[in-house]
Amino acid sequence: MQFIDRATVAVKAGDGGDGMVAFRREKYVPAGGPSGGNGGKGGSAILVADANLQTLLDFQFKRLYAAEPGAKGGPSNKTGRSGNDALIRVPCGTIVFDADTEEFLGDLTEPGQQLCVAKGGANGLGNAHFLSNRNRAPEKMTLGKPGEERRLQLELKLIAEVGIIGLPNAGKSTLISALSSARPKVANYPFTTLVPNLGVVRRPSGDGVVFADIPGLIEGAHEGVGLGYEFLRHIERTRLLVHLVDGSEPDPVASYEAIQAELSAYDRGLPDKLQIVALNKVDAIAPEELADKQQALQAASGGEVLMLSAVTQLGCDRLLRQVFASLEHLKADSEIADPARQSSPNALIPTPGLPLSQ
Structure with missing residues (x-):
């Protein structure tokens, strides 16, 4: 197994789904009304510490990780499906920085620990959301927000006692x-x-x-x-x-x-x-x-x-x-956590019942 302890990857969260403009047209519904649903939320990019991984080798072959975008809203007040998160598995002991700003983002040390590195875009709103007493037939909707994009610098520090x-x-x-x-x-x-x-x-x-x-x-x-x-x-x-x-x-x-x-x-x-x-x-x-x-x-x-x-x-x-x-x-x-106790860095600690000279 090749040991790789540094890697640079790009992550892209999913865009939020757009809202929809729609009106009810069913028989026996004389008033009709807006029925455009909201879009789905975009998936996020999340790092997950995995105890079964020992190196960052996988990131030498795949450099871009993208989450799913949210789906567009539908008629009849149907909300679009939210995008799935991109779960990116890294070894325990991985430190994460923003590759462009060098900002420290997190340190994954425990198995199963998660760190969201790119948040999914917010969903757009359908015209049903804008129904009011003043506006009974809104034709307004909003677009989904773009998901975050980031370049990450991953560094592995082995966890050993x-x-x-x-x-x-x-x-x-x-x-x-x-x-x-x-x-x-x-x-x-x-x-x-x-x-x-x-x-x-x-x-x-x-x-x-x-x-x-x-x-x-x-x-x-x-x-x-x-x-x-x-x-x-x-x-x-x-x-x-x-x-x-x-x-x-x-x-x-x-x-x-x-x-x-x-x-x-x-x-x-x-x-x-x-x-x-x-x-x-x-x-x-x-x-x-x-x-x-x-x-x-x-x-x-x-x-x-x-x-x-x-x-x-x-x-x-x-x-x-x-x-x-x-x-x-x-x-x-x-x-x-006794601050008064200071040990010499090279002083051996006696083992009970065992002389140091043995």
């Missing part, structure tokens, strides 16, 4: 495949992953946590270098970041600081997100060298650094327990 970040070839895809049933492409060269990958990890309670592997972050990503700029916005919705550092690199601290600098440059709240820092590929490092790298990384991050091998799954259980505990902590914090 946990984002896995790190330099290319840090082992992000290997980790998400070890934690979940996701099977992204894994190879021993940078930029193997060209699109974000999603994986669902089950909690002990039975509900799932969505992880997202964010590809392409390198130095200068916030300025458009590499792939990172295209996917940095997908981190904005995450509640927690797992920062994966390649332990086989000569200087893991430089790798860590490069990603931190990109998050700060991009901003939009990313530097303030809670992070769990993990040193990956520890199975390929000598014990004495590993201890030095862990200590240096802990000094740079200001918090505990987990030891991990995504290939052998060493430390994955420890990481998951920490992730689940951190998410519960964040949930409790959001419910309590």
Whole structure:
């Protein structure tokens, strides 16, 4: 499946139906009178969030969506049929802007959530509507109003609770495949992953946590270098970041600081997100060298650094327990909304009954 997270489409609401001028001509109705009915209302263009969609790929092939116009009014006071709405399905997490004015129109995050982006035209009125004591035989009617037209800019921000970040070839895809049933492409060269990958990890309670592997972050990503700029916005919705550092690199601290600098440059709240820092590929490092790298990384991050091998799954259980505990902590914090409680972005939250050093 091709991953498309931006699209521009045009929407056209239906025009309202015209009213009708008509008079009764039935036998035994001597007075007659106006009987022209009103037109029908035009259909609206409505975006609907669909949990079964993952990308904006469909909008690459169809760029115009139009609702039905209302039907014209009929004789004998018959109202024209209203036009059907155009229901346009988009993935959950789609943000909608007016492509011409850049006005923010809405953010569709929940399945079934709807957003009217173009309102259908009002119906015209038939001459029966204008009957009065002063005018017993009106010949007046009104035309239906045109429906709204708009060009929309759609942007998809993935909805995931946990984002896995790190330099290319840090082992992000290997980790998400070890934690979940996701099977992204894994190879021993940078930029193997060209699109974000999603994986669902089950909690002990039975509900799932969505992880997202964010590809392409390198130095200068916030300025458009590499792939990172295209996917940095997908981190904005995450509640927690797992920062994966390649332990086989000569200087893991430089790798860590490069990603931190990109998050700060991009901003939009990313530097303030809670992070769990993990040193990956520890199975390929000598014990004495590993201890030095862990200590240096802990000094740079200001918090505990987990030891991990995504290939052998060493430390994955420890990481998951920490992730689940951190998410519960964040949930409790959001419910309590205590402004006096300030957590360090890199401070790990102790798991009950489990020392941080394990």
